[in-house]
Amino acid sequence: MPRTNAEVQALLQEYADLVRISGGDAFKARAYEKAARAVGGHPADVAGLDVKELREIPGVGRSIAEKIVEFLSSGQVSAVEERREHIPAGVRELIAIPQLGPRKAMLLHQELGISSVDALVAAIHGERLRDLKGFGEKTEQNILHGIELLRASGGRxxxxxxxxxxxxxxxxxxxxxxxxxxxxxxxxxxxxxxxxxxxxxxxxxxxxxxxxxxxxxxxxxxxxxxxxxxxxxxxxxxxxxxxxxxPPGSWGAGLQYFTGSKAHNIRTREIAVRRKLKLSEYGLFHAKSGRKITSETEEAIYERLGLPWIPPTLREDRGEIAAAERGELPDLITEDAVRGDLHTHTDLTDGLSSLEAMVEAAAARGYAYFAVTDHAPDLAMQRMTQEKMLAQRARVRELDRVHRGMRLLHGTELNIGPDGEVDWPGEFLAGFDICVASVHSHFNQSRDRLTRRLVRAAENPYVSVIGHPTTRRIGKRPGLDADFDAVFEACARTGTALEINSHPERLDLCDDDILRAKTYGVKFAVNSDAHSTTHLPYLRYGIGMAQRGWLTDEDVINTWPLGRLRRFLRPG
The missing domain is CATH 3.30.460.10 (Beta Polymerase, domain 2)
Structure with a gap:
């Protein structure tokens, strides 16, 4: 079964969808979406929380907290059940189509029984929509155009x-x-x-x-x-x-206004109101006289509100306002702080660039160290052998310090097997500088087996980093249904870092998971998982996720000096 928080998150998101489809208040729908995300990323299990404790979660008000308690005690929420009775689940798929909208989606289902995008396309080609009020040939073409755009973009x-x-x-x-x-x-x-x-x-x-x-x-x-x-x-x-x-004089106010999430901006406007001010995209004004106070820089806007400048990646109303008021905003990690990349591939396995090219490109990025971690043999299509790996190791040693004095680490990306085993025996693994271990198959195991599998990998003394821990592929594959709180605890206990995989299709761990994992004392590695020299700059996206997860240099092992990093990779 999913984690309780995940079940509650799914329920709140469903309710937000149902509100939209039924033509309900858009603000209410957004509030439930925000609460869903907040609960899903909350580090503590919500199962034992009461209304007062739930309301301490950002974005969870009394009404939402009461619904959560109702769900936890009875397994259902009456308000959700009432809306479910009137709105079939399949209709939700239609509202994402540009040019359609919730009311028309519901009308299509009621009149024609349409509850999927494919069914809608078939109905349009069969000219079945033209007799409906508000639909015509032009509307059909607009909807088809919207479907094309949706499929091309995936919505986001x-x-x-x-x-x-x-x-x-x-x-x-x-x-x-x-x-x-x-x-x-x-x-x-x-x-x-x-x-x-x-x-x-x-x-x-x-x-x-x-x-x-x-x-x-x-x-x-x-x-x-x-x-x-x-x-x-x-x-x-x-x-x-x-x-x-x-206007140039409004730049700071406009940048602040159009950067923050809606929830963050509501918070800043509330602070302005309490100070008898008015904040808009054009500036910060005296509420009574209308006189402009400041507008040219974001820093000046936040300062006049009694706050330090808040980094854009934190502006999600996840506690950053309170932290700023207490003077406790984290000194976020930056890309410049990263001393090396610890998960990369060459054309020895599934990479596109040679070892020499990858090393040269890494040195050009100014790295102090760089790890090559080609796949191990349990991914049969890579045809890896000990002989190939040892030959690569010899070449890595030859290239060590050749480019700008950059140190090279020879590693491997191991496969976490169905029972948590990894490629190669311990005596061979002992020869690597770093071992990253990742799940690449058997994604649909039971929750308990997936959890035990990841925990066992973290407990392996030769595994230093768990790569792309949830295995998600954005828009293509959901994350593993494992008890990641147990995984995070195991990684903290064993001194195993969790990867923030910077590939844009992964970004795994995501920000919500990072926030949760950090509470366990886990360390992280922000890596590119580059399969080409052109992938090395992906690191910027992983840094973005790390910032959204409130991480500092101290949290991320590949910001550390090489000596400290080596002690982490091979303790004792």
């Missing part, structure tokens, strides 16, 4: 894809005359693992040249809105980009 897109688009647009707009500042904001600046849309801000006196430049970009598939203050486009890959042009 991966962080790296959004970053690529955003940085390209920022580069184009920054080069235009009159641009004083230009940056991306929103969930991208907060480094969320997936992105719904991209917010671009420009500080300039005149907005028209920037709006015109945006819609003229070659990647624009359609213009959704074109105005003086805001223009929205959709790219050929389905990503919506919103451009806002601000």
């Amino acid at each position: 897109i991966l962080l790296d894809a959004a970053m690529e688009v955003a940085e390209r647009i920022v580069g184009e707009l920054s080069a235009l005359p009159g641009c004083e500042r230009c940056a991306y904001a929103g969930s991208l600046r907060r480094m969320r693992d997936t992105i719904g849309d991209v917010d671009i801000l420009v500080a300039a006196e005149a907005s028209a040249p920037f709006m015109a430049a945006l819609v003229a970009l070659p990647e624009v598939a359609e213009t959704l809105a074109h105005g003086e203050k805001k223009t929205s486009i959709r790219t050929a890959k389905g990503l919506q980009v919103d451009l806002r042009v601000l």
Whole structure:
């Protein structure tokens, strides 16, 4: 069975979906979504908490807490059951389609029995929608277009894809005359693992040249809105980009406003109100007189609210306001603090670049050390042997210190087998500088077996790091159904680091898991899992996850000097 917190998270998310489909209050739906995420990432098991204790979880108010207690005591929630009776589960799939919306989705089910995207496509091709009120040939085409965009983007897109688009647009707009500042904001600046849309801000006196430049970009598939203050486009890959042009004097206020999550911004506005101020995207003002106090920098905005500047990756209303008020914000890890990458592959197995190329590229990044960790033999398609691995080790030793004095570690990525066993006997594993162990198969074992499997791997004296611990592939494969609290405890007990895999399709561990694991005293390794020299820069995304998980340099072993790292990898 899933962890209690996960069950409650799923229930709250379902209720949010049901509220939307039934045409309920959008704010209420967002509140339940936020509470679902907060409960899912809460380190303590909510099973034994009462209403008062539940309300200490960010985003959980009295009504939500009472529903959680009702669920824990009876196994169901009357409000959820009532909505379930009127809304079939399959209808929820339809509301993600652009151009459709909750009410039309419900109408399609009631009138035509449609409760899936595939069924909707078939109905459109059969011209079955045209007799319904509010539907016609144009509506059908709009819906089909929306389905194409949805399927192309998966509803949300991966962080790296959004970053690529955003940085390209920022580069184009920054080069235009009159641009004083230009940056991306929103969930991208907060480094969320997936992105719904991209917010671009420009500080300039005149907005028209920037709006015109945006819609003229070659990647624009359609213009959704074109105005003086805001223009929205959709790219050929389905990503919506919103451009806002601000007066230069309002830059700081606008950047703060359009970066924070809605919940974080509500908190900052509440602080402003208590101080008899008004905060908007244009500045911080005296509430009574309307006189502007400050607006040019984010730092000035937060300072006037009595807070230090809060890093964008923390602005999710997960306790950062309270921590800032207490002067307890963490000194977050940065990419510059990383001294080396501890999980990479070469063309000896499934990588695309040679050992020499990977080492040279790593040295160019300024690393002090670098680990090569090709796959072990239990992944049969890699055809690894002891002889191949020993030959690679010899070459690694030859290349040690060759590039800018960078030290090389010879390692391997072991496979955590169905019972927690790993490739190769202990006497052979003892020759490696580092062993990363990861699950690559048998994802559908029982919760107990998966948990025992991961714990046993952590207990192996030769395993230093558990790679991509949940095995999730964003949009493709969910994480393992294991008791990760037990896994986190085992890693803390055995001194085994948990990886934050920086590959944009993984970002595993995610921020919620990092927050939970940190409470157990676990150490982490932020790695690229690079299979090519071009993958090494993925590290930036893992650092983003680490920041969202409130990690400092001390929490991450590959920020440490080599001597300390070696003692961690081979204690005693």
